[in-house]
Amino acid sequence: MEEDHLRKEDKKSTSLNVGFFYLRLLGNDLNKLLCLRSDRVYTIGRNPKHCKVVIDSPAISRCHCQILLSRSDCKLRLIDGSFESPCCDPSRIGSKCKVSRVSSNGVSVNGRRLPRGVVTELNVGDSILLCAKKKYGFVVEKIVFSKVNENVWSDTTVSLRAESLLGQLRSIVSSHDPVSYLRTLRNVDSTIRSADSEKPLNKDVANKDEIFNPSSNSEPDLGCYSDGKTFFLNRLTCIDHGVPDQSMGVTLPQLLHPVVTLTRIFIATFTCDVSWFLDYCEIPNQLPITIACHNKERCWSASQDSRTAVPFSSYPNLLLVYPRFPDEIAFGKDRKKHGVACHHPKLIILHRRDTMRVVITSANLVSRQWDHITNTVWWQDFPSRKTANYSSLFGPTEEDKSDFGAHLAGFIASLINDIPSQAHWIDLLAKYDFGEATCHLIASVPGVYAQNPSYLKSDYSLCAKQVLNMNSHPGNYLGFVHTSVVGLSHRFGASVDSNGGQFKMLATILGRCQENSSETVEVILKRNMHIPADANAVSVIIKDKVGNSDGDSILLGFLPKEIAKWVSPLSDYALLSFSAFIYPKETLEAAYAGANTRVQLLLYLSKGPNFDRMSELIHEGLLLASLCSLLALLKRSFGLWRLQEVLSQHKWPESLETEFIYGSSSVGTSVSPDFLAAFSTAAGKKSYNYSDSQESDPEWGCWRAEHELRKPSIKFLFPTIDRVRSGVCGGLLSRYLLCLSEKTWQRLRPMGLFHDAIPYPSHRIGYPMHVKVACRRFQSRADGNSFGWIYCGSHNFSPAAWGQTLHPSSSPLGPKLHICNYELGIVFLYPEHSSSGEARINIDNVKLPFVTPAPKYKPEDRPATPQAMREVFAEAQSLAANLMEEMNEVSEVDDDEDEQIIEVSEEGDEERIYAEMLLG
Known part of the structure; x- marks a missing residue:
């Protein structure tokens, strides 16, 4: 379809929005890209007389399917066959309608067969197959729209203004500090007017800033506010099309707003789509940006040149950093053999002249995890100091009672060590005041620690x-x-x-x-x-x-x-x-x-x-x-020892515990009763409730593996395969996201740990979760109020992330902790008694991203292991292998598979050579 012809058709009607969608054909026309416009029903088939998109193959029906993009709600819809009425109004098509006939070989969307008469909504990246065996079909590559013409005043414009004001009012009312929230907003009226300002459609539609992609959210670009006392969820663009409302989630552009005031950005992530980030958030090409990310070869390389990369000449101040994994965790103490290690944190630092925003999330820097998968997002703004305080980089001071800044500085230093050009981040951290941090930082850094x-x-x-x-x-x-x-x-x-x-x-x-x-x-x-x-x-x-x-x-x-x-x-x-x-x-x-x-x-x-x-x-x-x-x-x-250090500041009475849960998208292959006991001990778990505990035992009260086998301490939340199967795209979004090996499931199954992870709020059901959240809840007998603690961040439930305790007999420093991954998270403390005199916060005021109490697995339930998902896709004749090649995403790792604990007691080659040089 030619764009010139489409632009001629535009003159026939006056519309508030003009949109185009781009389809990349699969099969013989693999490289062909079609550009089609909104509010037109396009028939796809092999008959050129009745079809606007022709696929010449006997496997394709004469009129195989129809597709349209509606301007009224910005939704792209598809139906198997053709609509019974050729003059139907596209904006009124629902999820079910009458069709004159369906195709012979059917239509599959992301591997799932589309039922007769059912209209499905498509998103960017969806793959549609018209004949699975021949692999004919197309991929939705892009959807673009112009903005609203200010000269056209209609009910739609009035609705936009009303919904925008209502959305902002909801955010103000739900904020812990409404006054501070209002200060972060631009002028409300001017913001709404900007949505109505005239933005004429340019001839080169796909390359102009005036056009937006629905996967990037179509709401006005407003900032967001948080006092740091709770976490939020990201906004799912596939279900939230309204104006900004933090109760519905936040977007990445909202967190960065306003971009023009940023002086530099630091990001740590597992996987990243740098091009998407730069385009989606409209990053100026001269802004200094540092992105620390995972690359197995580079992170294990001994070469200094492998530590950094400058990917785009058009962004000369953008630097990719690959944090080094230490020799002591390599297989056989030889980094050439690599080892079990992963750079897995999700951190964003936004530096402005007067404030520094710290964002800790569970989402990697890729569009799919910010737009279509539930993730946690926490952030807090910290003010600048009048003078730099370098003592705060080492630990709490009389002026700064919190150790948040010190642990943040240590973590960032571990990522940029030996990269002198990035050391300025340490200098910057000394110039900001982290004394009012509302939570405690929990970091993991690879190594073996005493x-x-x-x-x-x-x-x-x-x-x-x-x-x-x-x-x-x-x-x-x-x-x-x-x-x-x-x-x-x-x-x-x-x-x-x-x-x-x-x-x-x-x-x-x-x-x-x-x-x-x-x-x-x-x-x-x-x-x-x-x-x-x-x-x-x-x-x-x-x-x-x-x-x-x-x-x-x-x-x-x-x-x-x-x-x-x-x-x-x-x-x-x-x-x-x-x-x-x-x-x-x-x-x-x-x-x-x-x-x-x-x-x-x-x-x-x-x-x-x-x-x-x-x-x-x-x-x-x-x-x-x-x-x-x-x-x-x-x-x-770090890891378990840091969690224990933070939680030991308060007492957590065993007899008052009501719930102890952990939900994550991955379970380590090395999870065992010993690790469960170590994690529970770090969380403050004691065995006082057992009548057979002997006070004469020097380890009386310690929670051990035998206690886990007798009565597991933690309820682990992980989705069942049935929940994944019934999700959006038939569970395709969960592929390469969930990680629990069949062997680990069979080993832990008898303990009764597993509970179904049901997303909350209910409108997120059907969309996978990538959250890593733990909560231990207690209830006071005196007043019935709830208290406890909550963790959220990047730590999956694995020894690789939290650390595995070692007990070497020859170590004069006692037990050691072996950590494989870089990780970062936060812990909120809600103690039973407030020591500062402030009003005590009820832990129940924090909404978790899953339903609690979570239903326990029934005997017939099975978790969404890779093997279970392969079976589901096989039953549906899924072509997931082809689709995965097009997804800009790297799978979650079984990050402690075949983990080996290496004790380093010998000098390395470099150390021996260095000593020889010094001694001449």
Whole structure:
């Protein structure tokens, strides 16, 4: 169909909207793109006399089907056969109508056969097959419309104004802070008038800004407001066509509005469609944008060049970042073999001059998850500070009681570490006040972590290029980094210490050292600025405090190169001072073995004399990049241990618990009673209710795997295959979204954990959920009020996301936590008693995205595992494999499939080479 002919037809009628839809033909005409206009019934078939779209094949009926785009409601409709009345009004066609005849081979929409006489609505991306065996059909590629002419005043325009005002009133009334919400809005009347302003249709319809795509929402572009005390859901464009109303959900453009005031954007996501994002949100091409995303090859690559990419020359300030996965979680400790790891957070930071908006969602940066799949969206705006507060990057301060900013800075630093051009994000975070954060940040970063040791008093510190002999002060303490000493084999190996003299001296000095409460001894850090191999080198020395001569000390080794490169500049400028401790027994065993054994070193950092001048000095040289590297490695609690750290601030009485649920789109293959017990323990679960608990048992009260087997603590919400089958597109939207292996289901089935995930509110039923939400609810006996906590974010229910607890017998620091993924979420606390004197919030005021209490699986119920979905698609003769190639989406991963726990106790090749260079 030619566009010129269509434009001639436009002159015959005066309409408020003029639209076009684009169909990409499948089959022999694979590359042919048709452009058809609104308010015309187009017949598709093989008879050129009666059909506007002709497909010449015996498998196609003479008049196979009809399709139309209605201007009145912007909906594209399809019917098998042809309408009985050729002059019917397209705007009045309902879901059922009379047809003169149906096609011989039928019509399938996304793999589901269209029943006789049923009109179906089509969306962008839908695939329609007219003959499944021959694969003839078409794909809806695009739908575009012009805007309303201001000179035409009709009931439609009046309705638009009325609905717009009502929608804004609903948002104002439902807001926690109506005054602040009103301040975020543009002038209401001018907004409505802009919807009616004249936007004539240009000849090049598909390439003009005046045209919109219904999948992008057709409402006026308004902002949105949140005080951060609850989360919202995204707006499903396929069912919400009204004006903006936050109770119906929010869109990505609303979150970014107004785009013109943005100075830079930071995004972390699993998958992303960058082109869609730039077009959908109308991003200026000079705006600085950083997008951290997943790429298996790049994230595991050791090459620095693989860490970043600039995908579009037209957007020179847009940078893709691929966060590195650590060596310690790679298979066989060899990153070339990769490992189980996934960059899975969904974070958006919108920087403006006066505010910084932090958005944490469960939606990846792709159109399908923002437009057609239910996801959670939380955001809060934080004001700028008068002066930067760098102490807040390390933890809570007297001025800033919340640790939200510190954990956010640490998480972002872990994503952009070793990318100096992006270190400015750390500087920016110090300039904003996160003290009023309404929730707690829960982050996961890949690695193997030990428990945080207590503060250790030191006698020596490295600062301003010299060793200071002075007692440390707890008030200046900022944290510690768990690292190692390299080069022991080059100091005490058989080839360099053939008579064992160095080893004997080391044993003598260590024998005289007095261990502290953590069973460690202090070592001295010393700058070595004149070693040609590395100007940042820092040596590790053990000093005999009993002796008095220079000979009463011995060089143990060096800090690793990756640690020394930021310790040196930060200490040289006296911004920070560093002290260090080792485990003497471990050190002596490593030196005796003479092998490339890794020796642990606890690196403590405190404020240096110039710490208060950091805002003045931080831009000198690579200081900002050094600070970023430090924050990326600074010891914090992640995953399960962070959840436990946050929830332990309050008491959660077991006897008052009424519900403990977790709903997510993926269940890890390593989920077991042990992991369930570990998660429940982190959530504050105790076993006091069991009568056979013995108080003499030192672990009395701990929730263990046997308790899970006896009485599972958590109800897990996951959709049944019947629910998926009856959904929109016959469950096709759930393919590559839901992840629960058949083997895991069969293993967990006897425990009775599973409950059906029914979307809430009811208008979302039929559309899949990608949410990750946990809730533990209690009810007070005193006043009947409910309290508890709620989590939402990116963590699926898996050890890869939350961490798996290890109990290595040789570790002096006790249990360890093995985490595979980058994840990010938040926890809302609703304690039984408010400590701040504020009015207590009832947890029931927060609406969860699924129906509670959720119905338990019946004996015949089966979850929507990949195997179950394959069977459903096979029954329907689905061509899902072809459709999936066209979907711009990567599947959720079985992110802990074949997970291997690797203990890293040896130096890497780079560390050995570095030590050889330093020792000459």
